[in-house]
Amino acid sequence: MLRIHGYAQSINVRKVLWTCAELALPYEREDWAGPFRSTADPTFRSLNPVGMVPVIDDDGTILWESNTIVRYLTASRNRHDLLPDDPAPRARIEMWMDWQASDFNNSWRVAFQGLVRHNPDHQDAGAIERSMVTFAGMVGIVDEQLAISGGYICGSQFSAADIAIGLSVHRWRSIPVPKPRFDHVDRYYERLCERAGFRQHGRDGGP
Ligand SMILES: N[C@@H](CCC(=O)N[C@@H](CS)C(=O)NCC(=O)O)C(=O)O
Numbered sequence: 001m002l003r004i005h006g007y008a009q010s011i012n013v014r015k016v017l018w019t020c021a022e023l024a025l026p027y028e029r030e031d032w033a034g035p036f037r038s039t040a041d042p043t044f045r046s047l048n049p050v051g052m053v054p055v056i057d058d059d060g061t062i063l064w065e066s067n068t069i070v071r072y073l074t075a076s077r078n079r080h081d082l083l084p085d086d087p088a089p090r091a092r093i094e095m096w097m098d099w100q101a102s103d104f105n106n107s108w109r110v111a112f113q114g115l116v117r118h119n120p121d122h123q124d125a126g127a128i129e130r131s132m133v134t135f136a137g138m139v140g141i142v143d144e145q146l147a148i149s150g151g152y153i154c155g156s157q158f159s160a161a162d163i164a165i166g167l168s169v170h171r172w173r174s175i176p177v178p179k180p181r182f183d184h185v186d187r188y189y190e191r192l193c194e195r196a197g198f199r200q201h202g203r204d205g206g207p
Pocket of ligand 1 (some may be wrong): 010011012034035051052053054064065067101136158190
């Protein structure tokens, strides 16, 4: 049985949970990080030396990094509709996933910590404003892509990249301040809400 290590409210753990829903894959989950057991625990560090959730143990295959796990689960279960074998379409999906993990993910950090988590370390109004401007710029890029892509981030078909991008879009919508409106992103969000996995782990899974 697949084991997932990580608390269910983590955006990165939710990528894995949503993927499991898409694959109808049963799993057991252990709470680690966030308000639960510290990832500094040597047991956890033996699974992931960088001390972050999610981690999976798939019958002895131990992996960390959420987007890598999403790709591994879809590929190992032969879900070529979500992640094709063909190098070019596959790379286009990986490209959006890599951008999500590196640039998009980093843009919201200060705004999210300050405005949603009310983290006392992130209450500098100027820094929050700068983070919101960068975040909005990146949601604007997603909006432009959706205007030409055909419904999902890499085309007319839902793919593994939508799991990463979709949760980032959900995070954008969860920030409780007036924001620029992006019509293609709004329609994308409604399209994602047609999927049970997104409703559970995105829309209703926390900010
Ligand atoms: N690049 C990593 C980032 C993972 C990450 O930032 N995980 C957070 C939770 S969302 C974490 O483990 N934080 C440590 C903690 O809460 O103790 C991934 O995509 O898996």
